[in-house]
Amino acid sequence: xxxxxxxxxxxxxxxxxxxxxxxxxxxxxxxxxxxxxxxxxxxxxxxxxxxxxxxxxxxxxxxxxxxxxxxxxxxxxxxxxxxxxxxxxxxxxxxxxxxxxxxxxxxxxxxxxxxxxxxxxxxxxxxxxxxxxxxxxxxxxxxxxxxxxxxxxxxxxxxxxxxxxxxxxxxxxxxxxxxxxxxxxxxxxxxxxxxxxxxxxxxxxxxxxxxxxxxxxxxxxxxxxxxxxxxxxxxxxxxxxxxxxxxxxxxxxxxxxxxxxxxxxxxxxxxxxxxxxxxxxxxxxxxxxxxxxxxxxx
Ligand SMILES: C[S@@+](CC[C@H](N)C(=O)[O-])C[C@H]1O[C@@H](n2cnc3c(N)ncnc32)[C@H](O)[C@@H]1O
Numbered sequence: 542x543x544x545x546x547x548x549x550x551x552x553x554x555x556x557x558x559x560x561x562x563x564x565x566x567x568x569x570x571x572x573x574x575x576x577x578x579x580x581x582x583x584x585x586x587x588x589x590x591x592x593x594x595x596x597x598x599x600x601x602x603x604x605x606x607x608x609x610x611x612x613x614x615x616x617x618x619x620x621x622x623x624x625x626x627x628x629x630x631x632x633x634x635x636x637x638x639x640x641x642x643x644x645x646x647x648x649x650x651x652x653x654x655x656x657x658x659x660x661x662x663x664x665x666x667x668x669x670x671x672x673x674x675x676x677x678x679x680x681x682x683x684x685x686x687x688x689x690x691x692x693x694x695x696x697x698x699x700x701x702x703x704x705x706x707x708x709x710x711x712x713x714x715x716x717x718x719x720x721x722x723x724x725x726x727x728x729x730x731x732x733x734x735x736x737x738x739x740x741x742x743x744x745x746x747x748x749x750x751x752x753x754x755x756x757x758x759x760x761x762x763x764x765x766x767x768x769x770x771x772x773x774x775x776x777x778x779x780x781x782x783x784x785x786x787x788x789x790x791x792x793x794x795x796x797x798x799x800x801x802x803x804x805x806x807x808x809x810x811x812x813x814x815x816x817x818x819x820x821x822x823x824x825x826x827x828x829x830x831x832x833x834x835x836x837x838x839x
Pocket of ligand 1: 649650651652653654655656657673674675676679700701702703717718719720
């Protein structure tokens with residue numbers, strides 16, 4: 542088995558040396574305000590009481606940078622559900638989906654609930670979020686987080702999302718797909734074998750295909766991963782654009798990013814894929830993320 546390194550991305554990642562540095566460096570802790578439990582102003586006071594450095598995230602006012610913190614979960618306010626510890630890059634996908642209040646939302650791969658609880662917050666605890674995951678062990682933390690943060694508009698379900706069988710159709714669907722998680726590699730700079738990437742790519746495509754099926758006409762789908770591999774990102778979205786009644790849309794959030802790729806090696810994905818976004822570790826001193834937003838045709 543040939544192990545590859547991050548150098549396979551040398552030609553597609555601008556500032557590659559800065560990227561490599563950021564991959565290995567220690568990450569700052571970021572947290573997200575939970576509006577169901579506390580006022581934003583009060584949370585700021587609570588965070589200042591517990592941590593030396595508290596700074597609102599410039600592109601997302603409900604997220605806070607705490608600097609280098611050892612145990613951000615060991616506070617009373619965390620136990621009370623006043624905030625959720627979440628990578629800064631991971632805060633972007635729910636914002637890209639931007640569900641309206643009172644809507645019906647499906648989070649296909651939801652555990653441990655970072656994006657589910659954020660969707661619930663964006664919807665101000667109205668409407669319904671069906672938070673699904675296949676892994677029973679991970680459902681425990683999903684249920685615990687939903688309960689700690691008092692997300693009363695969330696229903697938890699345990700299914701293989703590729704086989705979800707329901708006549709219900711959703712206004713918004715989030716596919717936070719299982720992936721090789723290269724964006725969270727840090728010091729482990731050797732990558733997963735190519736075979737793993739290919740297997741995941743097929744699963745990701747099946748998940749996104751099911752998402753299209755379960756979305757209402759004119760509904761919105763967000764596909765995201767925390768990996769850099771184009772095989773798990775642009776390739777998956779390009780295949781779905783070919784075969785499903787969906788189009789790709791621009792993502793209207795101001796998070797620092799690079800555009801999605803038109804091609805990689807011998808694979809051509811198309812100019813439209815530039816509407817997707819790639820967040821690299823050096824953009825935010827956070828993990829990596831790929832996000833694409835699709836609209837189902839009416
Ligand atoms: C990237 S994690 C999700 C993180 C989560 N959205 C969050 O923000 O906290 C991917 C999840 O996909 C789940 N998963 C893998 N295959 C699945 C499938 N076929 N159906 C549903 N969930 C699946 C995994 O158990 C894992 O919890």
